[in-house]
Amino acid sequence: MNVTITVNGEQRVADVAASESLLNVLRDDLDLPGTKDACEQGECGSCTVILDGEAVCSCLVMAADAEGSEVTTVEGMGEEGHLHPVQEAMLAEGAVQCGFCTPGFVVAGAHLLETNPHPSELEIREALSGNICRCTGYGAILRAFETLSEEGT
Amino acid sequence: MEFVAAHDLDEALAAKAEQPDAELLAGGTDLMVEVNLVHHRPKQVVSLRRIGELREVSSTRIGAGVTWSRLERGDHRGLAEAARTVGSPQIRAAGTIGGNVGTASPAGDGLPWIAAADAAIEVRSKARGTRVVPWRDFFVGVKRTSLERDEIITAVVVPDDIPEAQEFAKVGARNAMVISTVSCLVMRGDDGFRIALGSVAPTPIRATAAEGMLNAEAKITEAALDEVARVVSEEVRPITDHRSTEAYRRHAAGVLARRLVERSLR
Ligand SMILES: Cc1cc2nc3c(=O)[nH]c(=O)nc-3n(C[C@H](O)[C@H](O)[C@H](O)COP(=O)(O)OP(=O)(O)OC[C@H]3O[C@@H](n4cnc5c(N)ncnc54)[C@H](O)[C@@H]3O)c2cc1C
Ligand code: FES
Numbered sequence: 001m002n003v004t005i006t007v008n009g010e011q012r013v014a015d016v017a018a019s020e021s022l023l024n025v026l027r028d029d030l031d032l033p034g035t036k037d038a039c040e041q042g043e044c045g046s047c048t049v050i051l052d053g054e055a056v057c058s059c060l061v062m063a064a065d066a067e068g069s070e071v072t073t074v075e076g077m078g079e080e081g082h083l084h085p086v087q088e089a090m091l092a093e094g095a096v097q098c099g100f101c102t103p104g105f106v107v108a109g110a111h112l113l114e115t116n117p118h119p120s121e122l123e124i125r126e127a128l129s130g131n132i133c134r135c136t137g138y139g140a141i142l143r144a145f146e147t148l149s150e151e152g153t
Numbered sequence: 154m155e156f157v158a159a160h161d162l163d164e165a166l167a168a169k170a171e172q173p174d175a176e177l178l179a180g181g182t183d184l185m186v187e188v189n190l191v192h193h194r195p196k197q198v199v200s201l202r203r204i205g206e207l208r209e210v211s212s213t214r215i216g217a218g219v220t221w222s223r224l225e226r227g228d229h230r231g232l233a234e235a236a237r238t239v240g241s242p243q244i245r246a247a248g249t250i251g252g253n254v255g256t257a258s259p260a261g262d263g264l265p266w267i268a269a270a271d272a273a274i275e276v277r278s279k280a281r282g283t284r285v286v287p288w289r290d291f292f293v294g295v296k297r298t299s300l301e302r303d304e305i306i307t308a309v310v311v312p313d314d315i316p317e318a319q320e321f322a323k324v325g326a327r328n329a330m331v332i333s334t335v336s337c338l339v340m341r342g343d344d345g346f347r348i349a350l351g352s353v354a355p356t357p358i359r360a361t362a363a364e365g366m367l368n369a370e371a372k373i374t375e376a377a378l379d380e381v382a383r384v385v386s387e388e389v390r391p392i393t394d395h396r397s398t399e400a401y402r403r404h405a406a407g408v409l410a411r412r413l414v415e416r417s418l419r
């Protein structure tokens with residue numbers, strides 16, 4: 001069946017298979033592989049996207065159910081030639097090692113700062129608790145968001 | 154796969170009347186895990202996400218489509234505390250109380266609150282209209298409910314006189330994103346204490362022996378609190394599974410109940 005989804009501001013149509021996830025459609029049909037596929041059970045957050053204003057795991061969204069929705073993926077963060085402030089801050093703090101978790105942190109973190117520009121350390125930890133990183137030990141990631149919180153980006 | 158994106162309840166009920174085996178999709182946080190991991194392939198799906206009626210909430214009626222992230226900020230203290238412990242922000246933004254009730258997992262974190270509140274589940278079908286089922290009759294076994302094939306859960310109906318003093322806690326392997334090994338909800342009101350537990354029986358349960366014992370005490374002493382822990386440990390009916398053992402669950406149930414009764418007195 002065909003679904004029409006507005007992805008990063010652009011209307012896209014995809015032919016989706018039965019009960020396929022939005023994650024698969026983004027990566028395989030819409031050529032947006034920035035959103036990462038790791039656990040497919042909502043545990044790791046690497047597939048986080050903004051769906052109609054909420055940060056959710058795209059592996060748990062049935063693509064057919066995204067009909068008519070607005071989706072923002074990591075590819076929609078920042079502008080052509082300019083990284084999003086969250087991406088800048090993560091680079092500056094060395095918060096990226098293998099990078100597999102990074103798109104999820106960027107999307108979840110940008111969503112946090114949009115709803116709460118000056119989060120406390122606890123609020124940052126809570127907002128990012130659905131994103132798992134197996135490389136960094138989280139210290140540099142948290143520092144990046146603490147800097148952003150102070151600056152109020 | 155046939156997919157119906159229902160825009161209102163009547164449309165969803167009509168689809169269920171026509172195809173009683175169609176699966177209902179709310180936040181997808183339980184259903185999609187089955188699809189992705191167990192390769193479950195539903196033949197027909199009716200999505201409830203667009204139904205505004207199911208998202209309405211008041212102090213005595215919580216629509217089935219209300220998400221955990223909204224319940225976190227709601228006025229029922231114990232339910233808000235339980236909501237805060239569900240999964241992660243991403244899971245809470247999508248997952249609904251109706252889905253928690255529909256899945257009816259013994260570990261469902263919304264269920265002890267429903268049991269302590271003596272709430273009822275409101276369900277509806279096209280053929281027979283609305284039924285309001287007391288929670289004890291609704292949850293009948295592990296992931297089994299008395300919902301009929303053509304019915305949809307529309308709301309959790311809450312008595313208007315539930316106590317304001319409510320405490321929730323759960324035990325799990327770690328802090329974030331964890332399925333309960335044992336969960337407990339205590340309410341304290343003019344009519345006494347209510348103690349409900351999850352993950353220690355096929356359905357959520359009330360610790361009626363411990364409640365009776367506490368409510369017979371004129372003053373809650375340290376000895377009475379110790380007795381609550383002992384009685385709760387005895388009356389729960391847990392099993393050993395991949396998450397924990399029967400013995401640990403009995404112990405933890407007693408410890409949690411004691412702690413929350415004490416906390417509710419402050
Ligand atoms: C990573 C992760 C962590 C989790 N952590 C927790 C946790 O800490 N605590 C907890 O309790 N749960 C947890 N869950 C489970 C799940 O998020 C909850 O049970 C949630 O409330 C399910 O709601 P949903 O709207 O996503 O349900 P869905 O997946 O959409 O539906 C679940 C089931 O209920 C049925 N259903 C849904 N709505 C209705 C309705 N209105 N009428 C009739 N049937 C209906 C569906 O047909 C399906 O069978 C977790 C899940 C994941 C993936
Ligand atoms: S791939 Fe979706 S949460 Fe891990």
Ligand code: FES
Nearest residue numbers: 097101133134135
């Ligand atoms: S940088 Fe490797 S998983 Fe986070």
